[in-house]
Amino acid sequence: MSKKKSLNGNMYLKTFLFGLPSIILIMLFVLGPIIMTFYYSFTNMALTGAAAADTQFVGFDNFVRMFQDPSFKTSVLNTIIFLIASAVIGQQIVGFLVAYLMKQKARPFRRVIGILVLAGWITPEIVVAFVWFAYLSDQGTLNIMLGFLGIKPVAWLLNFPLISVIFVNIWHGAAFSMLMYQAALDDIPQEVEEASRIDGANAWQRLWRITLPIIKGSAVTNMVLVTLQTLGVFTLIYALTGGGPGEKTTTLPIFMYDQAFVNYQLGYGTAISLVLLLIGITLSLIYIRFLKTE
Amino acid sequence: MKKISKNFLILLIVLIPMVALVACGGDEENEADSKNTIELVYKSPDDSFKAWMEDAKKDFEEKHEGVNVKITPIDSNEGDYPNKTILMMKSEDTAPDIVMEDSEGLKADAAAGYLEPITEEVKNWDDWKHFYDPVKSGVKGEDGDTYGVPISTDVRGLWYNKTVFEEAGLGVPWNPKSWDEVLDAAKTIKDDVEVPIWMNSGKAMGEGTTMQTFLMLLYGTDSNLYNEDTGKWIVESEGFLDSLKFIDAVYSNDLGPSLSWGITGQAGAKVSTDLMPKGEVGIALDGNWMSGNWLESGNSPWPEWEEHIDIAPMPTQDGQGDGKVTVSGGWTLAIPAKADNKELAWEFIKTATSKENLRYGTALTPRKDIAELEDYQQLTYQQKITDYLDFTNYRPTYDSYPLVSSSIQKAVEAVTTDTLSPKEAMKQFKEDVTRDVGEEKVEE
Incomplete structure (x- = not known):
């Protein structure tokens, strides 16, 4: 009995020692920056100017200022719209639909469609932005095609900026959800489906009563991942609209960048990033909670 | 066999992060080398700046034997350039000896302690009187010290x-x-x-x-x-x-x-x-x-x-x-506070902005004596536009x-x-x- 215990203790020590380098690395590169972010968000740190030479602790000043700033409210609202429309609804539903419709179809069909959808995902954000800028611009492909139908050109990025970036983000991200749902759908045991079919369930009932409940876990995981990815989208929006016109596409990451690197207010920008982090954590917790309760 | 490979794997898991940690340390700069080298950074692409600097470098290296002027382009747009140079100037390891600095950021960078005041230097420099007075006031910090030598200016x-x-x-x-x-x-x-x-x-x-x-x-x-x-x-x-x-x-x-x-x-x-x-x-x-x-x-x-x-x-x-x-507005040459070689840097700035050398494309010149030169006045409306400098304003x-x-x-x-x-x-x-x-x- 005692021998077994000491062996166990030995094992723990060993495990700890072997894990130590990784723990140090995680502390240094993951936990460290988070703690620093937390600290800096309570300072008046600046990239240049007198505050850069003499950074001071300013308490909750940054947060007070943030909640008084109408631009902050606008960007929170934009972030929520962007998140719900492009990630929670857009990418999830498009991804699921593509995966569901492709299920049990002929292999060449799956392959071609899969590759087409994946193309949007493997393209780097900045390239996606350029491609879509060319597509949506005044003399862009879309307007030329509309011209053939006799429709006057529309300044998409100017008149429908938020809808445009939402659409582009769905195009870019849907493949990720598709892959997740494909894997989940493939895991559904054939027998269950067959049994329900024999019991006389129609396609709609099979989807609603069988398929969805089984893949619920994957759906929530996917929701968490897609939400976090979309919360951080910067390049796409910045390259397409720069957050404009006005503040129409200014989401929190763009607002944060503007404050930190255009207005040189690093402390303020850091405080905004902290809020972004909190939103991400809160949403993830809600999703996971939702998964656990049922 | 299976056991050996497992131990080997564990060894790798331990070693790789350690190697990564060690690799994070930087190289030490070669001391002897840096004494005779001055580095200048500028916003690229800018062909006329580059051409002018190459000429100034040739002239300077002829006069100062054994000295090497390193001209480093920083590829960036208007918005990123200040951020990039500030990050360089923050550390002694990366601070250049001369920085091409927008007069827009000069006051803030001076207040942040990134730039070296050159008030005494310009006071003892004969050429300083040839620069337009409003332009000179644009390169002063909040404390009244001068922090850069203007190389160009503009009007609207x-x-x-x-x-x-x-x-x-x-x-x-x-x-x-x-x-x-x-x-x-x-x-x-x-x-x-x-x-x-x-x-x-x-x-x-x-x-x-x-x-x-x-x-x-x-x-x-x-x-x-x-x-x-x-x-x-x-x-x-x-x-x-x-x-x-x-x-x-x-x-x-x-x-x-x-x-x-x-x-x-x-x-x-x-x-x-x-x-x-x-x-x-x-x-x-x-x-x-x-x-x-x-x-x-x-x-x-x-x-x-x-x-x-x-x-x-x-x-x-x-x-x-x-x-x-x-x-x-306009651009200046300034010396970072953490530069290695401030004296030589100042000598180079004097050479580069002299009446003979300062030829920065079609930019408006900050020097009155250059504005009177024939080849400068050949540019269309240049004389007329340069006269605006007499009543110009600088931004706070x-x-x-x-x-x-x-x-x-x-x-x-x-x-x-x-x-x-x-x-x-x-x-x-x-x-x-x-x-x-x-x-x-x-x-x-």
């Missing part, structure tokens, strides 16, 4: 289409005496051109909207943006409101560009490279560099441009003061200037797009700036 004015003006019966050369005369001229040519008057009016043009449009108006009123005596920003004034009203008058009378492209980031390029050569712009309130687009080496060569386009100084509101107004580019400037752009765009009335836009500006810089730093 009213480019106008002579052909269009003549056809409309307006006198040429045009010399408007007040804002009303500018608006009247624009109204007269309203039906002849696509854009009667062009001016940067959106957030997308960033500083261009503040400097080329708003400050050109505000400095022509009796109000100011910053009170030098109290060190406070003036967030509400008659002149501020009048400036916004002028912008409102332009757009509410359809004298400006169509907003579908007129407030986007591409608008400036469309005007200078497309619409102006087509004769579709009557008046353009913009920088002296605009004609650079039409040179043979420019983006949109237009050999006959001189026959059609001329420039007039922007008048003050009702002709008060000098009767005309302009705003200047103190710490909070970027914030104030952003708020100005927001107010201008709101008036341009008719989202807010001039009065409401000024109220919003007041609230924004008061919140951002603090109540104790603003006044009315």
